[in-house]
Amino acid sequence: MNSFNKKKEDTLKHRLITIAVLIPLVITTLFLLSPTKFGFVIIIICTLSAWEWGQFAGFQSQTKRIGLAIIFAIILLVIQFSFQDITNLINEPIIFYSLLIGIIWWIIAILLVITYPISAFWSNSVVALLLFCLLTIIPFYCGMMILRTISYQNNTFFGAWLLLYIMLLVWGSDSGAYAFGRTIGRNKLAPKISPGKTWEGLFGGLIVSEIISLLFISITPIYIIPNYLLSTSIIVVVISVFGDLAESMYKRQSGIKDSSNLIPGHGGILDRIDSLTAAVPVFAGLNLLIFKWFGF
Template identity: 50%
Template sequence: MLKYRLLSAFVLIPVVIAALFWLPPMGFAVVTLVVCMLAAWEWGQLCGLSSRAQRVGLAVLCGLLLALMLFILPDYQRTIELPMVQVALWASLAWWCGALLLVLFYPASANFWRHSRVLRLIFGVLTIVPFFWGMVALRSWHYESSQYSGSLWLLYVMFLVWGADSGAYIFGKLFGKHKLAPKVSPGKTWQGFIGGLLTSAVIAWLFGIWADLNVTPGVLLACSVVAALASVLGDLTESMFKREAGIKDSGHLIPGHGGVLDRIDSLTAAVPVFACLLLLVFRIL
């Protein structure tokens, strides 16, 4: 299993970085749209859509919705100024605050949504659509003056998330004793959680030295800490939904890693939350 995980990582990471820096905003948006369609396909299983036709329909509907929203965009260089993008990012911030409560009070909180397919579909929309717009908004940030400015910001967030995930895994294996959320994800520990945050902090510091992100240290620290915490929440939230659905992995598209949602669950929270804080709360425009 570890061999497949490493091989997949060695293939996927260069592909993701190439897409960030080589594709223009429209091309990057289309690739992200495809990823979101695959995530919607897998979310169908989490919300109780048992038939393949229903899940395909959900993926197609998600793709059509995002494509329609892309089609009516007047200017990719100022994506964050569009009301529908701002609404999506604010909605994401609200949703992840709500998701925190669902995770903290699980399994009692599941009584609220366990038997409602509609609610689980809404949760999926609040997870996938803001993630899409967070990716697009950050990628197109200051594109008119620097083609790679937004790419650096997205790479920064991804490094934060990868650092938190890898650090949590290593520290959890070495020192893990106290369970972080045993009713949601028994394998996660407080030692791994703290180790992941420390790893993210080191990566953020090193990345800040290497790349000129043009933002005050205080704002960068606040956005980074919240994004790293959100990444953990995204992972726990998907684990909660998978536990209710009785499945271990959201899919089997990526050898050794499970499904697309299993790989982007942390990013679905970290990216829109980071974009909302950076571009709407602190107004780094």
């Protein structure tokens, strides 16, 4: 028992240290980097995510995983250098179609999660798993870029505030779901994928996310219509839960606990951004393709 408690204390210490380091890095990346440099940071994150995803596809050798990461880095660099004006991406075809595909993909991914393990026909298909990687990472990159640069020529920080809002929303919802699930959770949300998640946790996370949304609107310079933001936020929080569940599904099918050990105490990159890979492209896609950026 003592060794178990010691291990938990060490894990908690690593988590707190990592959080203390990551928070300033996130703020710096969002607010102080130019769109081009911001894009390079996101490409690095996506490249490392692709390297981790190699495990899901059954790549045991580092050579294959590194090769997969290099391929994704090249694809993303080609996309970024193809932009006519990186500060004005609203009319870029690659952005439009990537977000459209991203919304369609996450509808499919939700169905795969809901019907798992019956839906696990893909588990022995390297092609299917690599396609899932492509459909997850490319729309995520495009969503991050369009959100960071939206209204950039009018307000260079607006997109940074918007992305910070989404991150706080998703991470706050996750923390709220954990707290509510631990205290009053009884009914399992997806027992065959993630036994720890409950319906009570989901609703608790939604409550916390709405509180965060109201507070964020009241104290930050985001000038979006609050009702629109709240309604979109609910959808995004629910989608983010399925982003988390989707990665858990891949890990369970592959027999993997963490996507990697790149982040001490937190696992891998995918373990930290799994919810955002769903939330970001869906949020961007809903507003760009459906709500037209709230009239921007």
